Amino acid sequence: MLSGTQMPELKKLIAKLKSHYGSPTAPPAKGPFKLVMWENACYLLPDERRAAVFQGLRKQVGLNAKAILKADPDLLLALATMGGMRPKVRVFRWQEIARITLSQFDGDLEQILKLPYAQAKKALKQFPNIGDPGAEKILMYCGASPGLPLEWNGLRVLTRVGYGRWQKNYGAMYRSVQEALRPELPRKAEAIAQAHMLLRQHGKETCRDKSPQCYVCPVKELCMYPVKQVEMFSRTSSASSSQT
Numbered sequence: 399m400l401s402g403t404q405m406p407e408l409k410k411l412i413a414k415l416k417s418h419y420g421s422p423t424a425p426p427a428k429g430p431f432k433l434v435m436w437e438n439a440c441y442l443l444p445d446e447r448r449a450a451v452f453q454g455l456r457k458q459v460g461l462n463a464k465a466i467l468k469a470d471p472d473l474l475l476a477l478a479t480m481g482g483m484r485p486k487v488r489v490f491r492w493q494e495i496a497r498i499t500l501s502q503f504d505g506d507l508e509q510i511l512k513l514p515y516a517q518a519k520k521a522l523k524q525f526p527n528i529g530d531p532g533a534e535k536i537l538m539y540c541g542a543s544p545g546l547p548l549e550w551n552g553l554r555v556l557t558r559v560g561y562g563r564w565q566k567n568y569g570a571m572y573r574s575v576q577e578a579l580r581p582e583l584p585r586k587a588e589a590i591a592q593a594h595m596l597l598r599q600h601g602k603e604t605c606r607d608k609s610p611q612c613y614v615c616p617v618k619e620l621c622m623y624p625v626k627q628v629e630m631f632s633r634t635s636s637a638s639s640s641q642t
């Protein structure tokens with residue numbers, strides 16, 4: 399088990415997560431346009447349902463801007479209904495994605511991959527439901543990410559394990575983890591995407607926000623959090639016994 403302020407090797411941490419959870423599956427969407435559509439395929443439903451809507455769009459409509467704008471709105475609505483609540487809003491968003499792609503990118507969103515990272519992110523953030531984390535994830539799946547983008551689950555796991563500093567300010571915490579990770583980042587885009595997905599899965603299933611399941615955790619030997627909890631418990635106990 400780790401002690402002090404040691405960090406585990408990222409490579410070792412990810413390898414243990416992979417052997418516990420198996421190889422994660424990347425979205426079936428390839429390229430920025432399809433990934434934007436993937437993000438907008440459904441609302442608050444599991445990935446299997448997202449995949450069903452996405453495949454429906456691929457087979458029955460065509461996953462390109464022109465085909466979406468030309469498609470029968472009733473067909474789009476039927477597919478959007480499979481994707482959960484507020485299907486009409488979803489249809490409007492799909493058409494909006496197609497409109498932006500045609501009007502600003504000549505129908506070819508691939509061209510943003512040639513832009514500097516900050517500009518590519520800005521371009522993606524024009525699309526519905528795509529904020530900073532979404533844009534970073536899309537660029538990561540396109541192999542155009544300079545680092546390891548993290549959503550809340552992955553960030554929490556790495557902070558508990560020992561990277562960066564736990565802070566109330568999310569941006570400051572994010573930057574501290576990114577700084578600590580920098581020397582250990584995998585070079586290959588596929589390895590970056592796998593690390594992102596495994597950390598997310600671990601945060602959702604085991605290293606939960608309110609109740610981390612440390613006793614069954616596959617990386618507990620590499621993690622600072624249980625050590626710190628024991629230290630905190632000992633300090634609290636000795637403080638209360640000295641008062642009695």
Ligand code: SF4
Binds near residue numbers: 559606617
């Ligand atoms: S030991 Fe606990 S805190 Fe550390 S990664 Fe595992 S579940 Fe999270």
